[in-house]
Amino acid sequence: MTSKLYIRTFGCQMNEYDSARMADVLAASDGLAPTAHPDDADVILFNTCSVREKAQERVFHDLGRVRALKDARPEVIIGVGGCVASQEGAAIVARAPWVDVVFGPQTLHRLPDLIRARRATGRPQVDVSFPEIEKFDHLPPPRVEGASAFVSIMEGCSKYCSFCIVPYTRGEEVSRPFEDVLTEVADLALQGVSEITFLGQNVNAWRAPSPDGENGVADLALLLEYSAEVPGIERLRYTTSHPREMTARLVAAHGRLPKLASHLHLPVQSGSDRVLAAMKRGYTALEYRSVVKRLRAERPDLSLTSDFIVGFPGESDADFEATLRLIDDVGFDGAFSFAYSRRPGTPAADLPGQVPADVARGRLARLQAALDGQYRAKSAAMVGHRERVLVTGPSAKDPCELAARTDNNRVVNFRGDATLVDRWVDVVVTGAEPHSLRGELASQNR
Numbered sequence: 001m002t003s004k005l006y007i008r009t010f011g012c013q014m015n016e017y018d019s020a021r022m023a024d025v026l027a028a029s030d031g032l033a034p035t036a037h038p039d040d041a042d043v044i045l046f047n048t049c050s051v052r053e054k055a056q057e058r059v060f061h062d063l064g065r066v067r068a069l070k071d072a073r074p075e076v077i078i079g080v081g082g083c084v085a086s087q088e089g090a091a092i093v094a095r096a097p098w099v100d101v102v103f104g105p106q107t108l109h110r111l112p113d114l115i116r117a118r119r120a121t122g123r124p125q126v127d128v129s130f131p132e133i134e135k136f137d138h139l140p141p142p143r144v145e146g147a148s149a150f151v152s153i154m155e156g157c158s159k160y161c162s163f164c165i166v167p168y169t170r171g172e173e174v175s176r177p178f179e180d181v182l183t184e185v186a187d188l189a190l191q192g193v194s195e196i197t198f199l200g201q202n203v204n205a206w207r208a209p210s211p212d213g214e215n216g217v218a219d220l221a222l223l224l225e226y227s228a229e230v231p232g233i234e235r236l237r238y239t240t241s242h243p244r245e246m247t248a249r250l251v252a253a254h255g256r257l258p259k260l261a262s263h264l265h266l267p268v269q270s271g272s273d274r275v276l277a278a279m280k281r282g283y284t285a286l287e288y289r290s291v292v293k294r295l296r297a298e299r300p301d302l303s304l305t306s307d308f309i310v311g312f313p314g315e316s317d318a319d320f321e322a323t324l325r326l327i328d329d330v331g332f333d334g335a336f337s338f339a340y341s342r343r344p345g346t347p348a349a350d351l352p353g354q355v356p357a358d359v360a361r362g363r364l365a366r367l368q369a370a371l372d373g374q375y376r377a378k379s380a381a382m383v384g385h386r387e388r389v390l391v392t393g394p395s396a397k398d399p400c401e402l403a404a405r406t407d408n409n410r411v412v413n414f415r416g417d418a419t420l421v422d423r424w425v426d427v428v429v430t431g432a433e434p435h436s437l438r439g440e441l442a443s444q445n446r
């Protein structure tokens with residue numbers, strides 16, 4: 001009987017991507033097939049996140065729940081990967097001795113070996129090292145599901161924002177070679193992929209040696225340009241980007257490359273210069289506004305989403321008001337917003353002026369109301385407009401309808417034939433709902 005793999009993923013898109021790679025690796029090495037139920041799994045993996053405290057605590061809660069499964073079937077392998085694993089290492093096994101393997105974001109390709117060693121020795125295996133970029137050389141080619149695919153082009157982050165744990169858990173920035181990435185894009189296109197999203201914690205910091213690049217170094221602008229030339233590729237995205245890495249070349253690419261989506265996720269975190277400096281973000285609110293202005297000069301319809309943190313140590317009412325003003329001035333099309341979560345081991349954890357939880361909660365509610373208002377206004381403004389969309393599959397609400405994604409990453413639901421799945425069609429937006437749009441196939445597609 002085929003052995004089964006259950007993976008529970010916490011956190012960001014990078015983790016979603018890594019989980020898919022874990023499934024690929026174990027399918028290739030041991031023929032493991034995915035299951036949605038931990039109860040009938042032979043290998044249970046938790047891909048964890050430690051960016052905020054809540055996500056971190058949930059892991060131990062969930063580990064507690066699978067303990068009974070391990071007691072009943074001791075041959076089941078329980079593994080913990082991702083950022084909590086990277087941070088805690090062997091401490092995880094000390095706290096939860098029923099865990100068999102602990103691996104980091106950079107060692108997931110070693111999973112088959114770790115599991116084998118666990119079975120052979122009877123001892124838990126821990127490997128949370130950072131063996132540079134070797135991971136990509138040891139991964140099977142990604143499985144293609146649909147016409148949209150992610151391509152991870154770099155690992156780690158070297159920005160060391162004072163609140164953030166990522167540089168410590170995922171290591172410093174390492175870029176994948178230009179040729180490797182382009183080959184992966186071309187392979188995906190040959191398998192029917194027409195939309196690519198380049199992934200990295202700081203994806204616009206990607207740089208790789210190439211004779212085609214300026215001074216022998218290729219940047220993301222060049223990678224996007226070359227990828228746009230790959231036959232079959234219709235739309236390109238990249239996430240997450242850092243405002244400091246929005247170079248003139250990359251800004252210009254938004255004007256020059258029609259295949260680049262009219263949407264950019266550009267985390268700002270705060271609108272107060274005092275807070276931005278304490279966060280060590282490396283830009284002022286004015287510099288952020290200026291990047292946005294340059295981007296919109298190239299691409300007037302560019303929709304922007306962002307990340308915000310409220311309640312950073314020392315944030316005053318005036319600082320918070322500055323953030324609200326920035327939101328008002330820039331006009332965002334959605335955002336992830338969080339109350340600051342103190343991460344032991346980061347510089348901000350020791351800063352004075354930690355903001356009381358109720359104050360942070362109040363600010364978060366006001367900020368989210370402002371951002372929600374902007375999101376809805378943008379949805380309403382889309383009604384009546386024609387959009388070129390990639391059909392992703394049946395609609396989640398009504399399986400007789402289709403769902404597709406707009407350029408600015410909204411789901412639009414409409415009536416249409418199942419043969420349109422994975423194809424590009426034009427829809428006219430007919431209505432705006434809180435979390436999605438309604439549409440109608442434009443006449444030329446019928």
Ligand code: SAM
Pocket residue numbers: 012051052157163164165166201202240241242243267269307308309338339340341342343
């Ligand atoms: N690379 C991205 C950037 O340019 O900022 C961010 C990656 S980070 C994993 C995702 C988001 O989590 C951040 O943008 C930030 O808003 C949030 N975040 C990170 N550390 C946090 C903390 N200690 N408390 C609250 N939110 C946090």
Ligand code: F3S
Pocket residue numbers: 157158159160161164165166167201202242
């Ligand atoms: Fe974290 Fe800042 Fe990097 S938010 S992932 S240290 S850009």
